[in-house]
Amino acid sequence: MSAFAFENRIWDEAETTPRDRLGKLQARRLRELVARVAEVPFYKEALARAKVKPGDIKGPDDIRRLPFTAKEDLRQHYPLGFLAVPRSQVARFHGSSGTTGKPTFVAYTADDLELWANLCARFLVAGGLRPEHTVQIAFGYGLFTGGFGLHYGVEKVGASVVPAAAGNTPRQLMLMQDLQADVLVCTPSYALNIAEVARQQGIDPRTLPLKFAHFGAEPWTEDMRKQIEAELDLIASNNYGLSEVIGPGVSGECAARNGMHISEDHFLAECVHPDTLEPVARGEQGELVFTTLTKQAMPLIRYRTRDIASLDSSPCPCGRTGARMSWVLGRTDDMLIIRGVNVFPSQIEEALLRVEGTAPHYLIEVDRPGAMDEVTVHVEVRPESFSDKMSQMQVLRDRIDREIQAVTGIRANVQLVEPQSLERSVGKAKRVVDHRREKGLI
Ligand SMILES: [Zn+2]
Structure with a gap:
C-alpha cells in the first residue's frame, strides 16, 4: 500500500531544503528580522530590555533570547503600531475580529502578498490541488484572511476559482453543481452544513462533483475528517494559519497525512508551555509560537498563537523537510x-x-x-x-x-x-x- 492518500506533488523546491541548511537560513533571516524591527517602538523597547542585538543571533535556538508578542500587545498598539515599513508601502490590510469589538489589523506589502499566495499554493498542491481543478471558496471575502488568502493561492496554482464567499448554502449547492466545482474550501463545520442542506433538498451529498477539500480556520479532528469524507465522498486536507502570522499558509497537510508541514523557511516555530513559556519536551503538546522571518509590513517576533498542538520534525515520506504540527487540540482561551x-x-x-x-x-x-x-x-x-x-x-x-x-x-x-x-x-x-x-x- 502506498504511503500516500493521493499523488504526492511538491509546489516549491524550498519545501525540501535539508534541515541543516534550513537552520542556517533561519538564523540568517532571524538576524535580518531583528535588525528590521529595531525601529518598531514595541520591539525597540523589548529588545533593549532583553539586551539583544542582531549580531547576537547565531542559530535558530537564539530565538529564546527574544521577547514574546501577544495579541494584547497588538491591541495596545492599535491600529498600526507594529507597522515596520512606511505606510506608502502597504498594499493591503486585513484584520481579525476581536471580542472587544475592534479588529486587530495586519498589513501586507506587495512582496508579502506574493509570498502569501506562494505559501497557500504550497499547502493546496500538497493537499491535492492541480491546475485542472475548479475550486469553490466558501470563506468570507473581507477583512478575514481566509477568502482572499486561498483565492490567490488557487490562482497561483493555475486552477479556476468560484469565489462563492460565505453563506447562502442553497446557492453554494447550485454553483457547485452548475460549474462542476470539484474542490471545496471552507471551514469543516460548514462542509457538514452543506451536506445537510443537500440532503434536505433531496440531493445525495455523495453525488456532488466534489473530489477534494481544504479545510481550516477552526479546530477539528481526525474523526470529523472521516465523517466529512464519508458524507461528501471527497479527500479532505487540513491547513492552518492565523491572520497575525500571515493568514492561511502557515502549514498544511501532505499526501502522507501525518501532520501539517510548517513553512519553516518563513516561520520559525516553537512549542511552549502556556504558563511557564518554556519549551515543552519533544513531541509534547504546548502553545504554538511563530516568528515571521521574512514578512515586511508587519513582522512579529515569537507571536503567541494560543493554539495547542505538538511539533514533529522527523522525516516525512513526501520529501518535505518542514516540521509537522499536529491537529490543533484547542485554544488556550477555549480551554x-x-x-x-x-x-x-x-x-x-x-x-x-x-x-x-x-x-x-x-x-x-x-x-x-x-x-x-x-x-x-x-x-x-x-x-x-x-x-x-x-x-x-x-x-x-x-x-x-x-x-x-x-x-x-x-x-x-x-x-x-x-x-x-x-x-x-x-x-x-x-x-x-x-x-x-x-x-x-x-
Ligand atoms: Zn509530508
Missing part, C-alpha cells in the same frame, strides 16, 4: 477548566463522533450553581436515530456519557435534542456557553 480538569471542545466532539446516531452538532453549557462546576452537553440526534421511545434514547445518552468520560475524564449531563434544533454556523461554529463567565466566577 475550559472544569472541576480542575482541562477540557477542550474538540475532545467533546471527538467523543460524539464515536457514537453512531449523533450528528456533529453540539453545544457545551458550563455553569457553577453551587460549589461545583456542571457541564451540560446538548447533542443533536440524527433524524434516522431519533425515536419517541424513552428506552432507545436512554441507551444513546448512556453511550455518549461514557465516551465523554473516556475522552475528557469528566462527567457531563447529556441532553439529546431533536434534529435541526441547534443553530447552524456559516463560519466558525459557536460551541460553548460558559455561564460562569457571565456570573464573574472565572
Whole structure:
C-alpha cells in the first residue's frame, strides 16, 4: 500500500531544503528580522530590555533570547503600531475580529502578498490541488484572511476559482453543481452544513462533483475528517494559519497525512508551555509560537498563537523537510477548566463522533450553581436515530456519557435534542456557553 492518500506533488523546491541548511537560513533571516524591527517602538523597547542585538543571533535556538508578542500587545498598539515599513508601502490590510469589538489589523506589502499566495499554493498542491481543478471558496471575502488568502493561492496554482464567499448554502449547492466545482474550501463545520442542506433538498451529498477539500480556520479532528469524507465522498486536507502570522499558509497537510508541514523557511516555530513559556519536551503538546522571518509590513517576533498542538520534525515520506504540527487540540482561551480538569471542545466532539446516531452538532453549557462546576452537553440526534421511545434514547445518552468520560475524564449531563434544533454556523461554529463567565466566577 502506498504511503500516500493521493499523488504526492511538491509546489516549491524550498519545501525540501535539508534541515541543516534550513537552520542556517533561519538564523540568517532571524538576524535580518531583528535588525528590521529595531525601529518598531514595541520591539525597540523589548529588545533593549532583553539586551539583544542582531549580531547576537547565531542559530535558530537564539530565538529564546527574544521577547514574546501577544495579541494584547497588538491591541495596545492599535491600529498600526507594529507597522515596520512606511505606510506608502502597504498594499493591503486585513484584520481579525476581536471580542472587544475592534479588529486587530495586519498589513501586507506587495512582496508579502506574493509570498502569501506562494505559501497557500504550497499547502493546496500538497493537499491535492492541480491546475485542472475548479475550486469553490466558501470563506468570507473581507477583512478575514481566509477568502482572499486561498483565492490567490488557487490562482497561483493555475486552477479556476468560484469565489462563492460565505453563506447562502442553497446557492453554494447550485454553483457547485452548475460549474462542476470539484474542490471545496471552507471551514469543516460548514462542509457538514452543506451536506445537510443537500440532503434536505433531496440531493445525495455523495453525488456532488466534489473530489477534494481544504479545510481550516477552526479546530477539528481526525474523526470529523472521516465523517466529512464519508458524507461528501471527497479527500479532505487540513491547513492552518492565523491572520497575525500571515493568514492561511502557515502549514498544511501532505499526501502522507501525518501532520501539517510548517513553512519553516518563513516561520520559525516553537512549542511552549502556556504558563511557564518554556519549551515543552519533544513531541509534547504546548502553545504554538511563530516568528515571521521574512514578512515586511508587519513582522512579529515569537507571536503567541494560543493554539495547542505538538511539533514533529522527523522525516516525512513526501520529501518535505518542514516540521509537522499536529491537529490543533484547542485554544488556550477555549480551554475550559472544569472541576480542575482541562477540557477542550474538540475532545467533546471527538467523543460524539464515536457514537453512531449523533450528528456533529453540539453545544457545551458550563455553569457553577453551587460549589461545583456542571457541564451540560446538548447533542443533536440524527433524524434516522431519533425515536419517541424513552428506552432507545436512554441507551444513546448512556453511550455518549461514557465516551465523554473516556475522552475528557469528566462527567457531563447529556441532553439529546431533536434534529435541526441547534443553530447552524456559516463560519466558525459557536460551541460553548460558559455561564460562569457571565456570573464573574472565572
Ligand atoms: Zn509530508
